[in-house]
Amino acid sequence: xxxxxxxxxQQILMKLDLGKEEDYQKSVSELLDEQPYLMGFLFNLExxxxxxxxxxxxxxxxxxxxxxxxxxxxFKVISTTDLEEVVDEQIVHFExxxxxxxxxxxxxxxxxxxxSPAALGGLYKFIDQNAxxxxxxxxxRTSLLLVxxxxxxxxxxxxxxxxxxxxxxxxx
Numbered sequence: 001x002x003x004x005x006x007x008x009x010q011q012i013l014m015k016l017d018l019g020k021e022e023d024y025q026k027s028v029s030e031l032l033d034e035q036p037y038l039m040g041f042l043f044n045l046e047x048x049x050x051x052x053x054x055x056x057x058x059x060x061x062x063x064x065x066x067x068x069x070x071x072x073x074x075f076k077v078i079s080t081t082d083l084e085e086v087v088d089e090q091i092v093h094f095e096x097x098x099x100x101x102x103x104x105x106x107x108x109x110x111x112x113x114x115x116s117p118a119a120l121g122g123l124y125k126f127i128d129q130n131a132x133x134x135x136x137x138x139x140x141r142t143s144l145l146l147v148x149x150x151x152x153x154x155x156x157x158x159x160x161x162x163x164x165x166x167x168x169x170x171x172x
Contacts, residue, residue: 009122012063012070027062035065038078038154048143050135053127057144060123061151067119068155074165075158082154090150094142110145116152123148 016024032039042061046054065075097113098105107124114120124145127136136144 009063009067009119010126012066013059013122013126016059016063024059024062027066028058031062031065034075035078035158037080037083038151041083045147049140050131052135053131053140053144056127056130057147057151060126060148063126064119064123064151064155068159073159073161074163075155076160078154078158082157083150086153086157087150090146090153093149094146105142107141107145110142110149114149114152115156119152120145120148123152 016027038061039058042054042058045057049057068075093113094105094110097110103109111117111121111124127144127148
């Protein structure tokens with residue numbers, strides 16, 4: 001499968017992989033402070049994915065946030081309402097693709113029809129290349145795509161060119 005990816009995202013994923021464990025743990029703590037509900041959502045996935053795949057999802061989330069921030073964007077705190085809305089929207093999107101039949105409900109088509117195909121493709125490829133078939137069985141791949149799609153959508157909705165901590169009430 002040929003998956004296109006964002007160069008910035010791939011660079012940040014590589015830096016996370018090659019960096020020191022304490023730097024990574026600091027990034028996890030920072031994301032937990034900045035986006036507690038998003039991290040709660042991720043931690044709740046522990047029953048749905050293997051420990052390694054969940055770790056890769058968290059790494060992917062950190063890399064995605066850093067790649068967006070690298071472009072100069074700021075983020076408001078993702079709320080539980082935001083989470084519920086986006087996950088529900090993604091489920092409907094996936095169900096619509098599935099209803100179109102097996103040729104429409106493929107990994108490649110899900111990625112191509114995503115709001116950010118390069119980001120979704122890059123994160124999916126990163127996890128796929130770093131997980132064994134036992135850790136990420138075929139049956140869990142669409143769930144992984146759903147989770148990654150929701151994470152990307154959440155970051156996109158929370159993004160702003162204006163720092164929310166410095167914004168005036170009229171800026172929002």
